[in-house]
Every structure is written in structure tokens, then in C-alpha cells.
Amino acid sequence: MSKIKTILLKSLKELAIISPIFYIAIIFAFLIQIYVPEDLFNLVLGKNIWIAIPIATLIGIVLPIPRYATYPIALALFMKGSGYGVAFGLIGGEVIGESIARDIIEIKYLGWRFVTTRFVLSFVFISIGGLIIDVIL
Amino acid sequence: MSSQIFIDAFFDFLKVLPILVIAIIVSQIIAVLLPSKKTKDIFKENKKNIAKASVVGIMSPGPLLAYLPFLKTLKEKKVAVSLIAAFITGQTLIGPGRLFLELDYFGWEFFAVRVVLAFFIAVAMGVSFKFLERYIKY
Numbered sequence: 147m148s149k150i151k152t153i154l155l156k157s158l159k160e161l162a163i164i165s166p167i168f169y170i171a172i173i174f175a176f177l178i179q180i181y182v183p184e185d186l187f188n189l190v191l192g193k194n195i196w197i198a199i200p201i202a203t204l205i206g207i208v209l210p211i212p213r214y215a216t217y218p219i220a221l222a223l224f225m226k227g228s229g230y231g232v233a234f235g236l237i238g239g240e241v242i243g244e245s246i247a248r249d250i251i252e253i254k255y256l257g258w259r260f261v262t263t264r265f266v267l268s269f270v271f272i273s274i275g276g277l278i279i280d281v282i283l
Numbered sequence: 284m285s286s287q288i289f290i291d292a293f294f295d296f297l298k299v300l301p302i303l304v305i306a307i308i309v310s311q312i313i314a315v316l317l318p319s320k321k322t323k324d325i326f327k328e329n330k331k332n333i334a335k336a337s338v339v340g341i342m343s344p345g346p347l348l349a350y351l352p353f354l355k356t357l358k359e360k361k362v363a364v365s366l367i368a369a370f371i372t373g374q375t376l377i378g379p380g381r382l383f384l385e386l387d388y389f390g391w392e393f394f395a396v397r398v399v400l401a402f403f404i405a406v407a408m409g410v411s412f413k414f415l416e417r418y419i420k421y
Contacts (some may be wrong), residue, residue: 149315153311153312153315154308154310154311155306155316156309157307157308158314160310160311160352161303161304161308161334164303164307165300165303167295168290168296168299168303169293169296172292172295172296173288173289176291176292176295177288180288188321189293202395216382217381217388218383218388220388220389221388221389223402224389230389230393231381233389233393234393234400235417237397238376238401238404239377241375241376242372242375242376244346244375245314245329247348248346248347248348248351251348251351252351254349255351255352255354255355255358256354256355256358256364256367256421257421259419259420259421260364260367260368260421261326262373263368263412263415263421264368264371267368267407267408267411267412268372268404268408270340271404271408272404274333275400275401275404278395278398278400279393279400280419282396283392283393283396
């Protein structure tokens with residue numbers, strides 16, 4: 147019984163700490179969604195895959211696009227001739243840094259060193275993956 | 284305009300709140316009931332377990348947010364960050380829920396290659412963290 151009480155008390159304490167941070171992070175994500183220009187995506191339309199794929203990955207990581215909204219954007223870029231690698235980079239990058247809210251919670255839980263390393267390595271590996279998929283398909 | 288952002292953000296927050304509550308309770312159950320030594324024994328750091336963590340991540344549905352409190356507990360119980368990194372990478376790169384959307388947009392070949400690449404990226408991530416752990420304190 148005391149263990150259940152401990153679990154519930156610790157859970158409430160954790161929730162009280164994380165909830166305000168999470169709410170503020172969501173507001174921040176909304177503000178970015180409103181003020182970041184959509185034209186930024188046109189940057190990834192270049193024909194040089196060595197540049198286009200890393201840029202697509204970076205845009206995916208940096209911009210807080212909703213997960214399911216990435217697919218139509220990636221498809222639109224693909225239809226304009228940007229290739230599978232750009233689609234892979236954009237989708238991969240987006241899910242790595244999905245939203246400011248999640249990133250802040252991740253930093254709070256796992257530490258900024260872990261998250262920074264994860265983002266840098268993800269950028270490198272997803273870019274390489276994009277180049278591979280562009281060659282394969 | 285500005286008050287609308289606060290309202291929209293509040294409704295978004297309410298949508299994620301149940302997941303967050305469940306995730307926090309699960310993580311606290313593990314924190315209280317599972318001894319650190321046992322946790323460390325289950326999640327030994329080796330290449331086989333990095334590959335396993337990657338596969339489990341790929342197959343895990345839902346948002347990463349739901350797993351973060353649990354992962355924090357594992358980290359506090361000294362589970363290797365390489366396993367956590369491999370899991371997160373697999374979990375985020377491939378979502379079972381997005382399968383049909385992805386098939387519809389890009390076809391099965393793209394999805395199949397993406398799953399294979401996601402596995403290797405997750406493993407590469409885990410191995411890189413294993414190496415970096417020697418020099419960086421996570």
C-alpha cells in the first residue's frame with residue numbers, strides 16, 4: 147500500500163513539474179508555425195543531391211511541422227523532381243526533431259548533451275541514408 | 284490572435300495529457316518496484332542489445348513523448364544511453380501508424396528501404412553513443 151502511495155505521489159510531483167513546461171513549449175511551437183515562412187521548403191528543390199538531402203534533413207529537424215503534414219510536403223517536392231533522398235531526409239529529419247514541445251521534454255528528461263548528440267548524429271546518418279535511398283530507388 | 288494561440292495550445296496540451304499521465308505513472312512504477320541492479324542486468328550494453336533496442340523501437344507505436352518518462356527512469360537506473368539512443372531513433376524514424384499513409388504516398392519499395400535504413404541508422408546511433416560515452420558524460 148505504501149508503495150502505491152509512493153508511486154502516486156512521485157507521479158503527481160513529476161506531472162506538476164513537467165506540465166507547465168510542456169504547455170509553454172506548445173505555445174512556442176505554435177508561434178514558430180505561424181511565423182516561419184513556407185517558402186523555406188523551396189530551398190530543397192536543388193538538383194544537387196549532396197546539398198539538397200542534408201538541407202532537407204536540416205529543415206525537417208528544425209521546423210516544427212506536424213508529423214502527418216510532412217508527407218504531403220515531401221510528396222510535393224518529390225513530384226517536382228527532388229528525388230527519394232530529399233523525401234527521406236525531410237521525413238527522417240522531421241520525426242527526429244518533431245516538435246519544440248517534445249524536444250524540451252526530452253532535454254528535461256535525458257539532458258541537453260544527450261539530445262544535442264542525438265540531433266547531430268541523426269543529421270549525419272539520415273543524410274547518408276537519404277543518399278543511399280536515392281541511389282537504390 | 285494571441286489569446287487564440289493560448290487556447291489552441293491548451294487544447295493540444297489536453298490531447299497529450301492522458302498519454303503523459305500514463306507514461307509518468309508507468310515510469311514511477313518501474314522506478315519504485317524494479318531494483319537498479321536487475322534493470323542493469325536486463326539491459327546490458329552490447330551490440331546484440333543495441334540491435335534489439337532498435338527493432339523494439341521500430342515496432343513501438345505512438346509518440347516518443349509517451350516513452351520519455353520510462354526512458355528517463357532507465358537512464359537513472361544506469362541503463363546504457365546507447366540502448367536508449369537506439370530505441371529512440373528506431374521509434375521516431377518508423378511508426379507503424381504511418382504505414383498506410385507512407386504506402387499510399389511513396390509505395391512499398393520506399394517504405395521497405397526506409398525500414399531497413401532506419402534499423403541501420405538506429406544501430407549506428409547506438410554504436411556511436413557507446414563510443415562517445417567514454418568521452419562525454421550523459
